[in-house]
Amino acid sequence: MSDNPFALFDDWLTAAQANEPNDPNAMALATADADGRPSVRMVLLKGHGPEGFVFYTNQHSRKAGDLADNPHAALLFHWKSLRRQIRIEGPVTAVDAALADAYFATRHRDSRLGAWASDQSRPLPSRAEFELRYEAVRTRYEGQEVPRPPHWSGYRVTPSRIEFWEDRPYRLHHRRLFTREGDGWKEGLLYP
Known part of the structure; x- marks a missing residue:
């Protein structure tokens, strides 16, 4: 077994990609x-390495509001088919615009249009209203590239704890359990 938590994460993610039937990168x-009220939801891991774990979202969403008030988060990967999970905790920072632009450009065109049409986490009077907004955005960008909206970006969770x-x-x-100590990691075990 690896004593490097990122190498171990890569091994487990590779196994999940080979065995998990849906979204092995779901977390x-x-x-x-600001008042300490918790909220949890599923998002997709879109980048990772020693610098942290990256996901993307609308910056007007509830999760982004929480992170603006309290820039710390916990992640959980649960791979039921492998009977494994990884818990990660740490501070959160926004990714830079260049990284957000690069990832946004890889998304399916419909997903990029949806990022413009959606007021994520805001009340929606009807599905028809969202579909009308989507069609208006699709018409607006017909025949041209869809740029990243200014309210859409990514976040990086820099781990201080990683539990396998x-x-x-x-x-x-x-x-x-791997706990960050300076530039390195301290490893230990936890009772089940």
């Missing part, structure tokens, strides 16, 4: 608002 993102959990018979699970 639960937990945030809390493996299911074992009789709930005698194996838990490895």
Whole structure:
């Protein structure tokens, strides 16, 4: 087993990509608002490495509001088919515009149009209203590139803790915890 949490993460993600039937890069993102009220939702991991774990969203969304008030988050990858999970905690920062632009350009055109049409997390009077907005944006950008909206970007969770959990018979699970210490990592085990 690796003593580098990022190499171990890569190994587990590779196994999930080969075995998990849907969205092996799906992760639960937990945030809390300024009053400490928690909220959790699923997002997709779109980049990772020693600098952190990256996801993208509308900056007017509830999650972005929580992160503006309280720039810390927890992530959870749960791969039921592998009977494994990874928990990550740490501070959150916005990615730079160049990285957000580069990722946005890789999205399917319909997803890019949807980013313009959606007031994510805001009340929607009817599905028909959203579809009308989407069609208006589609017409606006007909025959041209769809630029990244100014209210759409990414966030990076820089881990201070990474826990690797493996299911074992009789709930005698194996838990490895990596805790950041300066530029390195301290490794230990947790009781199941």
